[in-house]
Amino acid sequence: MTGVTAIPAAPTPFYLYEPERLAHAARRWKEAAAGRARLFYPYKTNRHPAVLDFLAREGFGAEINIEADLPEALARGISGDRLLVQGPAKTEELVDRVIAEEGTLVADGAEDLALILARARATGRPARYLLRLRTPQARVGQRAFGIGPADALVLARRAVRRGAPPLGIAFHLGTGIPSSAPYRASLRSASRTARALRGLGAPPAVVDVGGGFSSPAESRFDDRGRPLRAAWTDPETIVRDLSADARRSIGGADVWMEPGRAIVAEAFRLVCRVLRVRGGREVFVDASRMAHGFFIARGRHPVSFFPRRRGRAVDLVIAGPLGTDLDVLVRRQHAVAPKEGDRVVFAGVGAYNLIAANEWAGPIPPVIEWPARCPVAP
Numbered sequence: 001m002t003g004v005t006a007i008p009a010a011p012t013p014f015y016l017y018e019p020e021r022l023a024h025a026a027r028r029w030k031e032a033a034a035g036r037a038r039l040f041y042p043y044k045t046n047r048h049p050a051v052l053d054f055l056a057r058e059g060f061g062a063e064i065n066i067e068a069d070l071p072e073a074l075a076r077g078i079s080g081d082r083l084l085v086q087g088p089a090k091t092e093e094l095v096d097r098v099i100a101e102e103g104t105l106v107a108d109g110a111e112d113l114a115l116i117l118a119r120a121r122a123t124g125r126p127a128r129y130l131l132r133l134r135t136p137q138a139r140v141g142q143r144a145f146g147i148g149p150a151d152a153l154v155l156a157r158r159a160v161r162r163g164a165p166p167l168g169i170a171f172h173l174g175t176g177i178p179s180s181a182p183y184r185a186s187l188r189s190a191s192r193t194a195r196a197l198r199g200l201g202a203p204p205a206v207v208d209v210g211g212g213f214s215s216p217a218e219s220r221f222d223d224r225g226r227p228l229r230a231a232w233t234d235p236e237t238i239v240r241d242l243s244a245d246a247r248r249s250i251g252g253a254d255v256w257m258e259p260g261r262a263i264v265a266e267a268f269r270l271v272c273r274v275l276r277v278r279g280g281r282e283v284f285v286d287a288s289r290m291a292h293g294f295f296i297a298r299g300r301h302p303v304s305f306f307p308r309r310r311g312r313a314v315d316l317v318i319a320g321p322l323g324t325d326l327d328v329l330v331r332r333q334h335a336v337a338p339k340e341g342d343r344v345v346f347a348g349v350g351a352y353n354l355i356a357a358n359e360w361a362g363p364i365p366p367v368i369e370w371p372a373r374c375p376v377a378p
Contacts, residue, residue: 007306007343012273013287013365015354016345022051022267026058029259032235036243037255040084042211043069045260045351048367051267052076063211063258067094079103084208084256086132086172088112088145095119095127105129106170106208108145113155117164130170130208131156135189137182139174139212146171149189153196160200168206168253169193175261175351176299177212179232184245191249198251207250209242211258215265217348218299233262261351268350270296270365274342281316281337285344288320288361289329295352296329303333306343311336318344322361 007016033039040061043052047069056062056076064073065087073083083103085094090105090112096119098105107113107129120127134146147155152169159165169190173182187209194204216233232238243255272287289297303318313336320327329346338344357364 007271007345008368008370010271010366010368012271012343013285013292014271015349015365015367016269016271017048017050017367017369018267018269018371019050019054019369022054022264022350025263025266026055026060029235029239029263030058030060032239033257036239037257038081040082040256040258041263042258042260043072044355046264046268046355047072048268048354050369051264055263063260067091070094070097074101081128084258090115092119096123099123099125099127102128104167104206106132107147107155107166108132109147110151110155113159117159117162120164127164128167130168130206131166131193132170132172133186133190133193135171135173135186137173137186137189138171139177142172142174149193152193153200156197156202157200160202165200165202166197166204168204168208169197169250170206170208170210170256172210172258173212175212176214176218177232178214180238180241183209183242187242187245187249194250194253204250204253206256207246207253208256208258209246211260211262213238213257213259213262215262215348215351217266218301235259235262264350265348266350268348268354268367270346270349270353272344272346274338274340274344275321276340277337281314283316283318283338283344284321285318285329286321287329287344287346287365288322289327290320290322290324291358291361292320292365293329293346293349293353294356296346296349297331301330301349302347303330303335304345304347305335305338306345309336309338309342320361327361 040063041055042063061082062073062078063084079101085098086106088108105116116127116129131152132146171186214233246255270293272285276284316333318330
């Protein structure tokens with residue numbers, strides 16, 4: 001477990017939160033974006049209060065999808081051009097509050113745009129909004145969202161006639177994207193829409209390239225279940241390349257980015273205890289994939305055992321206690337088999353695992369901040 005030689009001697013399972021890792025990742029992104037891009041942290045990635053507090057203090061904007069997140073953002077002083085609201089099913093109440101706070105809404109379809117414009121008329125306030133484009137480079141899970149290029153122009157033309165042009169355009173490709181190629185291809189596709197908007201007298205002032213940037217600590221699987229080795233994780237390179245490409249493709253638009261996984265993934269680990277080793281290869285732990293580490297099985301995460309035992313390494317399966325195939329955390333981990341009572345630590349779990357935690361396999365694990373003044377286990 002890189003950078004950690006001991007763990008708290010606390011009842012398992014628990015999440016280990018390392019603020020220094022969060023600070024390191026966030027400040028690398030902040031330094032890379034200075035003068036090039038505006039950064040928004042997606043609350044749906046991890047809502048741990050200490051994370052939201054720190055990123056707000058560091059000047060990150062908030063990207064939210066649900067109404068319940070708006071008070072959290074406002075309480076941290078985030079409004080105006082630091083507030084970005086996505087999602088295909090916004091309520092009237094959410095749209096009204098965002099318009100009042102002068103935040104930016106992302107129109108996800110014709111109905112969504114109609115609501116935004118209707119509420120702007122009803123409240124007598126202008127609405128700041130982007131048109132989310134559906135790009136062919138998006139991962140399978142994202143292709144149902146956004147507006148096709150032809151439809152976007154029809155909607156934009158109507159909005160311009162009503163005196164309510166879009167502020168710019170946006171797209172989102174998915175999560176754990178390992179290279180720059182899909183982003184660059186999407187920007188080339190978006191450039192055609194940008195040219196048409198300029199022809200309507202509504203040149204895009206903003207292009208939001210979304211998030212989905214990989215964390216160095218983990219890799220994901222593609223749409224066919226094949227591992228994706230992330231080679232594009234350096235914030236300086238990502239911001240430099242995308243901001244330059246965006247300005248070439250879209251013109252003088254401001255570039256917005258939503259790094260979530262890349263900032264928070266490495267700041268959390270899931271610590272659990274071995275309950276049983278069956279047949280020397282099947283390791284059962286007290287953390288559940290279905291309740292505590294749902295996304296671990298969808299990628300590759302560094303795994304460590306405490307104490308570190310010597311012997312012949314074998315291919316291990318690591319599973320939770322629920323007795324179902326859905327509870328398998330890792331199907332192949334080449335390591336020396338642990339013993340009952342040993343600790344197992346999954347690194348890089350800060351993105352989505354904590355936020356998806358539930359009580360199917362028992363109480364939701366606590367979050368323990370590290371380093372902290374508490375007993376440790378070697």
